[in-house]
Amino acid sequence: MQNFEFQLSTRIVFGRDTIKQTGAEIARSCRKVLLVCGKGSVRRSGVFDAVVASLRDAGVAWVEFGGVRSNPLLSQVHEAVQLAKREGVDGILGVGGGSAIDSAKAIAAGAASDRDVWAFIDGTATVEKALPVFAVITLAATGTELNGLAVVTNDITKQKWPLRSPLIQPRVSILDPTATFSVPRDYTAYGGVDAFSHVVEAYLVWPEPSTPLQDRMSEALAMTIVEAAETCVRSPHDYEARASLMWAAALGWCGLIPAGAGRARLPNHMMEHSLSALHDVPHGAGLSAIIPGWARYMVESGQSGKLPRLARNVFGVNEKDDRKAALAGIAAFEAWCQRLGSPTRIGQFGSIPKSALPAIVDNAAVTAIAWGMGDAYPRDVIAAVLDGCW
């Protein structure tokens, strides 16, 4: 095991009807928040109204910044930072899925600084303060509700990169599984794939070999996500499945599970960010379209690693030969994605012609270097992997 430091500083309020507690939780430290949300689903689902009623009851004032789009844009963050400063808010409340919460985090860093937020992302500056962030999460997917990460896309450079700082980790996160009842089938599926991918990509690629507990916890999460996501897609109002998926997604990317395993640099996430930055596909859909091709590339290039173990322990593959087990595991992952209704090849996105490949590869090659994976993923490797995903 490797040395590590870890703190799960977010206060977690989990369960049915917990959205009612939002205002009281925020009122402990803030008087006026910027309420950051998306384009309409939180209004249609009633979550927005419940949050606002709770703020009102607790005497917390709020200003809305709505219309955050998926794969949130830096230009929107800039706009919201100006609004936050103008209105003199003392906290940022994200309500929605990963896009709303990630935006809230980036805004929180920007609103407490004179620097351009992108400087915190490209590494030219470090976040030194941030307004407190609060989250009401309505999608089991990214795990943003329990970490200090925010992924933002630069409109100009088309780089979809993360902002990392413990200061933007939510102070309180409200996880109410009933808030995910109205998530449509496709986004439920993509969220499940994203959550699975955080856990499993890390498990497959972290550098430390001696991680018996981390391996087993990862498998525990992965099995639960596989099982729960399928139930959620079939029975959107199944509270237990929604709750398990929500909790597994949150735990899966909060840093606890891979603590001690060394830093995992996720190759599928690296490549998918280029896909969604350039073609605006949902992140989870992009992942499920890339993972099978990447995994086959790993098998064919003699880098199966823990793929056979994943196949056996998570997908129940009963096969002694490692290569066959790995391939059967990949097939089982594809079958799971198909049952969820998530693509397993990039070619399935009607909107992305094969001629788009070189630009995606160029974009990803820059990300690979920025994320410290340039050695393992030079341009030709990325091209070979993505070509195999079509």
Add this chain to the structure above:
Amino acid sequence: MQNFEFQLSTRIVFGRDTIKQTGAEIARSCRKVLLVCGKGSVRRSGVFDAVVASLRDAGVAWVEFGGVRSNPLLSQVHEAVQLAKREGVDGILGVGGGSAIDSAKAIAAGAASDRDVWAFIDGTATVEKALPVFAVITLAATGTELNGLAVVTNDITKQKWPLRSPLIQPRVSILDPTATFSVPRDYTAYGGVDAFSHVVEAYLVWPEPSTPLQDRMSEALAMTIVEAAETCVRSPHDYEARASLMWAAALGWCGLIPAGAGRARLPNHMMEHSLSALHDVPHGAGLSAIIPGWARYMVESGQSGKLPRLARNVFGVNEKDDRKAALAGIAAFEAWCQRLGSPTRIGQFGSIPKSALPAIVDNAAVTAIAWGMGDAYPRDVIAAVLDGCW
């Protein structure tokens, strides 16, 4: 899943040579600490000197309160509270195993109050402030390093009861697996049993039936503890095994794993506290002497619950019949204890004659009521269970 609130507020510093960071971590918020430790093992192992050197380097003053005994006594806590007040310390640093850290926590509550510490334990008062607590843990066992619990024995009433407050949760815990290299074989074993018991007792008795993720994470921890404890007993300087055992023990009783499963009221812990309060046996040894008898009682009284699943998933029992599987699992647990060198019957403690049973039962019956288990564990049930443990 049940609703829950959770925060893992402790900053965790884990790994080789991390004891050197103790002073710098404390210096962020304190200038002078009471250093609470045991009778000599931390001095012999060099941990005490390393901690003190680190405090000196960071400019943190310290006063020693040494000689804390295992199953720490309220009278010692009282004495230390007076010392802390007299010396005007602004933090409490526990260095050692569960006894030292639990004492540090109780002292931290007492030193910030005019109430007798026992009032916080018997429920007549609530902790409203506490000095910040820091921990350097040298035994993988109780998990005290990541929770807000402190177990203290009242010298007069012989009640071994917990103090619970988020305010006594360590602000920073240093987990250096090398600090456990010198733990003797017997205490390594007892620590492993205690850690196993926290995870598995909770898993076996928590009230919520729908906990797929919590079940799997518990099994992940239990398997790791079983495996690592055995390696540690055989090879005390095996860093990887010591690290896995230390991390699993810490995670196992921090509240994260059973979050959402409802409150687990641990019957074996309840009964063992009477054993160690009255006869001063090591807590883990007492647990391993009680668990098999308790588990057989559960099987015989038609309350097998998850025992068959535990047997199959943790001990690899391959048996379709639930009753046979449960009994085979109990036998596997006993065999594990025997390999560790931990007793599996109370009769194995030469120091506890069978005539001591009624007094132990009386003591436990009071604890059962105080812990909210009086209905399931009236005096006659406790007597029957413990009789079967001899």
